[in-house]
Structures are given as structure tokens and as C-alpha cells.
Amino acid sequence: MSTVHQHDALSDDATTRLREIAERLRSWQGPFVVIGHVDPDGDAVGSVLCVTRALRRLGKSVSAPITPPRFLGFLAEPGELCDPLETLPDDTLLMVLDCDLARATGAPLEGAALVVNLDHHPGNPGDAELHLVQPQLAATAVLVKHLLDELGVDWDSHLATPCLCGILSDTGTFRYANTDRHTLEVAGALIESGVDYPELTDRLQWRHPDYFRRLASVLATTRFHFDGALVTIHQDAAMRAAHDASDDDSNDFVGIVRYAEGTQVAGYLREIEEGVKVSLRSRQGFSARRVCAALGGGGHEVAAGARLRGVDLVQAEALLKEAVAEELAR
Ligand SMILES: [Mn+2]
Missing domain, CATH: 3.90.1640.10 (inorganic pyrophosphatase (n-terminal core))
Known part of the structure; x- marks a missing residue:
């Protein structure tokens, strides 16, 4: 770098x-x-x-x-x-x-x-x-x-x-x-x-008390893919509804799992009205921007996002893994 x-x-x-x-x-x-x-x-x-x-x-x-x-x-x-x-x-x-x-x-x-x-x-x-x-x-x-x-x-x-x-x-x-x-x-x-x-x-750093309960439930979904190169977390509609804290407070969750040893890119998948919102944070050398562009979104090299319309969390994760695999192979 x-x-x-x-x-x-x-x-x-x-x-x-x-x-x-x-x-x-x-x-x-x-x-x-x-x-x-x-x-x-x-x-x-x-x-x-x-x-x-x-x-x-x-x-x-x-x-x-x-x-x-x-x-x-x-x-x-x-x-x-x-x-x-x-x-x-x-x-x-x-x-x-x-x-x-x-x-x-x-x-x-x-x-x-x-x-x-x-x-x-x-x-x-x-x-x-x-x-x-x-x-x-x-x-x-x-x-x-x-x-x-x-x-x-x-x-x-x-x-x-x-x-x-x-x-x-x-x-x-x-x-x-x-x-x-x-x-x-x-x-x-x-x-x-x-x-x-x-x-x-x-x-x-102050957050609504519910932020921490939501953080716990989202971190419980942590999964590693590609020998740890990709880490994902997600939040479905029920998890979101269970807590009062406003959703903008949960934007930084993805930054936490990005620190997992060996991780090149972290993804946060959130079920929203029209589909799934994907937020990516990567390390230097791995383009979160290109992955999100492949998914129809955009952003900076190491912080990017996309909205996948008409898909559920399982489908969104499959699409994300496909795009990340392509980027890992570059
Ligand atoms: Mn600014």
C-alpha cells in the first residue's frame, strides 16, 4: 500500500x-x-x-x-x-x-x-x-x-x-x-x-441502550466464508423490529467484524422493504467498490454498498459470495 x-x-x-x-x-x-x-x-x-x-x-x-x-x-x-x-x-x-x-x-x-x-x-x-x-x-x-x-x-x-x-x-x-x-x-x-x-x-460513542442488544443479536449471525477472507453478519426484519434503536445506529456493526484476523472484506446484510441492503468494508488491496458495483451499487474502495431488490437474505448472501469470489480471483 x-x-x-x-x-x-x-x-x-x-x-x-x-x-x-x-x-x-x-x-x-x-x-x-x-x-x-x-x-x-x-x-x-x-x-x-x-x-x-x-x-x-x-x-x-x-x-x-x-x-x-x-x-x-x-x-x-x-x-x-x-x-x-x-x-x-x-x-x-x-x-x-x-x-x-x-x-x-x-x-x-x-x-x-x-x-x-x-x-x-x-x-x-x-x-x-x-x-x-x-x-x-x-x-x-x-x-x-x-x-x-x-x-x-x-x-x-x-x-x-x-x-x-x-x-x-x-x-x-x-x-x-x-x-x-x-x-x-x-x-x-x-x-x-x-x-x-x-x-x-x-x-x-454513546448509543441507545437497545443498540447493544441489537449488536448482540447481529453479531450472533457472524459467519466466515472463503477461509475467513469474507465475514458476514445480517439482520432480518424480525431482529430489526425487536429493538427500538434507529437503524442508522447499526451502520458501524460491519466495521467491528472487519477486524476479524485474516478478513479482507466484511459484509452486513440488512433485510429492508424492497429487498436486502448490503454494506461492505474491506482492507486496502480488496476493492469493496468493485464488488458493490457488480451488485448494482457503488462507493469508495474500502467502504461501499448496494441495494439488492426483490431478493431475500439467503439469495443476497449467495450473490455477495459470487461477487466476492470474483474479486478474490483477480
Ligand atoms: Mn465527508
Whole structure:
């Protein structure tokens, strides 16, 4: 595995663009709406909250229509976030964070006076009027940190905590391959500006008590295939119904079994209304993306997913094994 990491901050071009964006934000007199992607994660929620708080400090009128998953609910104060908007107020500057325009949710894109898009996903086509897409950055929150620096805000824990949450979320608390010197330096600066780091990392692991009962029932389904190269877990409709915890909380189960010795790829199969949802996590060198593409889905090299329509768990597992066998033979 040889990954070339970008150790420097942004390129000169990117810095110029970021200054331009900061200038537009500062001089904008109309309302702001700040949104993220469907199934928002810590980077989407953290980036939206951080930008929202900074703009409000600059005296701007800001709506943030985003609904955090239960385990991230602690980040927001009552009244800070709102329900999805059906229409945009006149003269709105719409900020789309941590996704391209196609994955954005919370407000319609139509009717925005200006759309600004900050993201780090490599597939972002950069079709917003004003955009900065930086795939070498570990999180959109890193870009948000630079934006707020350009805006000249005074960093404190109120701003730095959601920003650091975005970085922790997208780097798996500095465990993933996207953790580089730049990421750690930005995180260090955020911690220095007053984040209660042990409190934040502890709080990010809190889960509904039912989460642990569900974890136990799902882990009881652990099976190894291909001499352990593939490990699978599953959850059927009855197991899901037995517990209160919201399903987005169970996304990280697959990451647990991925740590089984000798495993190259871990699969989590969940019975859903229209069939089976497959989530894969792999080690470097095994393409979860290609396996999921073969199943009609997609994603990153080491984290990908697919929805298999009209099949049951047994059929889904057979299809997954077939696709994994092909990838193992490459
Ligand atoms: Mn992200």
C-alpha cells in the first residue's frame, strides 16, 4: 500500500477560490440556507453546524435544515437546526456541504440566488455556481476550518467542536488511511481552541441502550466464508423490529467484524422493504467498490454498498459470495 498524502494545506488556486467564497459570504445581505447530504454523518452535521454558527456570528440570517442521526443529536442546541424547507426565501445563498448537488437534501436547489458547494468527494462534478471540491482532504470539515479562517472568525469550542466532529467522523477517529499530517494539524488547532476532546470522543460513542442488544443479536449471525477472507453478519426484519434503536445506529456493526484476523472484506446484510441492503468494508488491496458495483451499487474502495431488490437474505448472501469470489480471483 503506497498512498501519496497531501501534507500541505490547499493549493494556491484553491486558496484563491476559498477567499472568493469567503468574500461572497461576508458581503451577502440576503438569507443563508446551509444543507448537507441524505443520511447525514458526523462530517455533514458538523460542517453544517460549524458554518451556521459562524455565519450567525457575522450577523447573518441562517437556516440549517438538517436532521442529525440520534447519536449526533447532542451536537446541536435546541432551535439551531430546522425541518426541511419546501421553498427558499428570496435572495437566498444556499450552501451545500459534504456532497454534490444531486445528493443534497433539506431544501430545494431551485430558487437559490447563489449556490455555494464545499465538498471532498472525488465524484463531485463541481457544477455549483461557486464550488470548491478538494478530494485530498479527509473531511469537508477540514475545508470548513480553512473557510472560517478566511472569514476571520474567533475560534472557540462552540465552533471547533462540530468541526472536529466532522474530522473524527470521516477519519474513524484518525484510524483511516485519509489521516495525514494536515488532518492532524487542523485537528490540533481545533483542540487548542477549547474543544473538550475526551468529552467529545466519549460522547460520539454513546448509543441507545437497545443498540447493544441489537449488536448482540447481529453479531450472533457472524459467519466466515472463503477461509475467513469474507465475514458476514445480517439482520432480518424480525431482529430489526425487536429493538427500538434507529437503524442508522447499526451502520458501524460491519466495521467491528472487519477486524476479524485474516478478513479482507466484511459484509452486513440488512433485510429492508424492497429487498436486502448490503454494506461492505474491506482492507486496502480488496476493492469493496468493485464488488458493490457488480451488485448494482457503488462507493469508495474500502467502504461501499448496494441495494439488492426483490431478493431475500439467503439469495443476497449467495450473490455477495459470487461477487466476492470474483474479486478474490483477480
Ligand atoms: Mn465527508
